[in-house]
Amino acid sequence: MKRKLIITIFLFICSSALYAQTEQAESVTSKFYFPALIGVGIPLDNDHTILKHGSILNTAIEFRPVYINAFFFRFNYDALNNSYVSPMINLPTNVVKGKLSATFFLAGAGYRWQFKKIGIYTIMQPGLGMRNFNKAIVTNDGVAIENVTNDSFSVKTSIGFEYYIVKHFALITEPSFYKLFSGRGFNNSHSQVSAISVGITTTLF
Numbered sequence: 001m002k003r004k005l006i007i008t009i010f011l012f013i014c015s016s017a018l019y020a021q022t023e024q025a026e027s028v029t030s031k032f033y034f035p036a037l038i039g040v041g042i043p044l045d046n047d048h049t050i051l052k053h054g055s056i057l058n059t060a061i062e063f064r065p066v067y068i069n070a071f072f073f074r075f076n077y078d079a080l081n082n083s084y085v086s087p088m089i090n091l092p093t094n095v096v097k098g099k100l101s102a103t104f105f106l107a108g109a110g111y112r113w114q115f116k117k118i119g120i121y122t123i124m125q126p127g128l129g130m131r132n133f134n135k136a137i138v139t140n141d142g143v144a145i146e147n148v149t150n151d152s153f154s155v156k157t158s159i160g161f162e163y164y165i166v167k168h169f170a171l172i173t174e175p176s177f178y179k180l181f182s183g184r185g186f187n188n189s190h191s192q193v194s195a196i197s198v199g200i201t202t203t204l205f
Contacts, residue, residue, distance in 0.1 A: 030168060030203050033062040037174060039197025041080045051100065054082035056195050058174070067167075068114040076125060076156065078104040080178070080193060093135040093148065102193070103130045104178065106156050119162035119170060129154030129180045152182030152191075168203045 037058040043051045062074040080102045110123025131150045136143050157177050162170040173196070180191040 031064050033064065033168075033201045033203055035060040035062060035074075035172060035199060035201040037172060037197035037199030039174075039195055039199075041082060041193050041195045043082060043193045051082055051084045054080060056080045056197060058197050058199065062201070064112075068112050068119060071109055071111050072121070072123075073109050074107070074123060074125065076104065076106040076127075078106065078156070078178075080104075080195070093133050095134050095136055095145075098134050101132045102178075102180070103132070104128070104154055104156065106154070108156075110158075117164045119160075119164060121158075121160045121162070123158050123160070125156045125158075127154055127156070128152075129178070129182075131180065150182060152180045154178060154180045162201065170201050172197075172199050172201055174198075 035058065039056045039058070041054045041056040043053075057079045058076060059078075060074050060076045062072055064070065064072045082100045083098070084100050085097045104127060106125035106127035108123055108125030108127075110121050112119055112121035129152055131152075133148055135146045135148050137146050138144075155178075158174050160172055160174040162172050164170045176195045176197065178193045178195065182191060
């Protein structure tokens, strides 16, 4: 009888500990969100260059120490793609019609508010921005196309609007503004891009 009681108590303690660890693991994983959005990038034009609206892809990992009505932290990998036309020769490329893309690695903090099923957040993320474009080079064998990359310090600011279908799954609309701080590359107006994106955010578990 004592042996059965001891075994029962031991199994109860083990199962309770295992359940507590499982609950703790779920609690930790539920703090990590994975926003994914697609949208339109709207660069600022000037009199010399026509830079068309392009596509934008946002992927991120977000950590929320507290579910909502609190600060949160986010790392973003964003990709923007545009095409341009320019007769000017003062650009950093001699290709007057081509593609201009930008890749951003950004990390920062923001704050989120909740109004019933609606979440509203604002966030600022400094980081690295890389602009890519082609340049034509004359060689003895003809013309070669070289890919040029300009790196610079960048900042992204965003305001997001979320609609929570369930606690850990929401639809997102996010207006954003990107600024690249660089004297190289395309002119200053092309260092500023506004964007509007839509997507979802959710946890893995």
